[in-house]
Amino acid sequence: MNTASVSLGASVSAQSRFMQLAFAALLGIFVMGFVGFSQIEAVHNAAHDYRHSIAFPCH
Amino acid sequence: MTLFRNVVFIAAIAGLVAGVVLACMQAFATYPLISQAEVFEKTGGGQGHDQAAAAAPAANTNATSPSATAETAMSTAAPAPAEAAAPAEEDEGWAPADGFERYAFSVAANIVTGIGFALVLVAVSEFAGGIGNWRQGVFWGLAGFAAFTLAPGLGLPPELPAMPAADLTQRQIWWTATVVATAAGLGLLAFRKSLPLALLAVALIVAPHIVGAPQPDSFETAIPEGLHHQFVVAVTLTNLAFWLVLGAVVGVVRGRFTGAATSLRDSFA
Numbered sequence: 001m002n003t004a005s006v007s008l009g010a011s012v013s014a015q016s017r018f019m020q021l022a023f024a025a026l027l028g029i030f031v032m033g034f035v036g037f038s039q040i041e042a043v044h045n046a047a048h049d050y051r052h053s054i055a056f057p058c059h
Numbered sequence: 060m061t062l063f064r065n066v067v068f069i070a071a072i073a074g075l076v077a078g079v080v081l082a083c084m085q086a087f088a089t090y091p092l093i094s095q096a097e098v099f100e101k102t103g104g105g106q107g108h109d110q111a112a113a114a115a116p117a118a119n120t121n122a123t124s125p126s127a128t129a130e131t132a133m134s135t136a137a138p139a140p141a142e143a144a145a146p147a148e149e150d151e152g153w154a155p156a157d158g159f160e161r162y163a164f165s166v167a168a169n170i171v172t173g174i175g176f177a178l179v180l181v182a183v184s185e186f187a188g189g190i191g192n193w194r195q196g197v198f199w200g201l202a203g204f205a206a207f208t209l210a211p212g213l214g215l216p217p218e219l220p221a222m223p224a225a226d227l228t229q230r231q232i233w234w235t236a237t238v239v240a241t242a243a244g245l246g247l248l249a250f251r252k253s254l255p256l257a258l259l260a261v262a263l264i265v266a267p268h269i270v271g272a273p274q275p276d277s278f279e280t281a282i283p284e285g286l287h288h289q290f291v292v293a294v295t296l297t298n299l300a301f302w303l304v305l306g307a308v309v310g311v312v313r314g315r316f317t318g319a320a321t322s323l324r325d326s327f328a
Contacts, residue, residue: 021062052089055217
C-alpha cells in the first residue's frame, strides 16, 4: 500500500491505533447485531421490513 | 482518541447517506413485494391467487393450459405447512402501525445499520492503509457486498414473510460465519501475495457452502415462485448499490479529512 503517509491519526502509537480501530469495528458489529439479529420481539417488529430487505435471517 | 473520533465521524456521514439511499430504493423495490407476501401470510394463500397472477406475469404464460392452472391453484391452496413453519406475527408484542410509522422505523433501521456497516468498513480498511478516494471505496464496497450479501445469500436466499425457514439461531450462526470467512478470504486474496495463502483464501470462501446453510424440512409455501424471484433480484441489486455508495462516500469524506486524496489510478492495492 502506498497510502500509509495519509492514514488517519498517523501520529498515534501502533498499539493505540489498533485498539481504537478494533473498538470502532466492535461498535459497528454491536449496532448491526442489535438492529439485525436481536430476537427481542419489539426490535424485530420495528426492523422487520429492513431485515427482510437486507436478507438478514428473520423469524 | 482522535483516530476513533475520525472513524466514527466518517462512518456516520457515509452510513447516513448510504442508509437514506437504500431506504429510498427499498420503498420502490422491496417493500411492495413484502406487502404482497403478507397477503399470503394473512389469508393463507386462498384469496391471494389473483395477486399471485398479477405479481408474476411470467407465470401467466404457463397458465394457459387447464392442467397448469389447476397446478397453480393447488400450490396456493396448501397453506397449512407454510403457516406452521412461519407463525403469524400479528399477535406477538408491539409492532409499528402500517403506513408511515412502519416506513419510518425501516428508514431508521437503514440509517443505524448503515452506520454500523460503515464503522466496520472504515475500521477494517484503516488496517489495510485506508480508503484513499471514491474509486478505492467502490472496490471496498464490492468486497463488502460480496461478504455481506452475495455469500450468505447463496445459502440463505432473501426470504419473504410466510416462507419456511430453518431454526433462526442456526441460520444466524451460519450467516455470521459465512460473512467472516468470506471477508477473511477476500482480505487474504487482496493483501497477501502468496500462493498458499491464496489457496487458503479460496478454501475459506468455499467452506461455508460445503458445510451448507441450515435448510427447512419442507420448502412448501404459498408464496409464488415469481414473487420470490423478483424479491431476490431486488434485494441483491439494492444492496449492491448500498455498498457501492457506502464505499465511495467513505473514500470522499476520508479524503477531505486527510486533505490528500491519493491519485485515482495507481492507488488501489
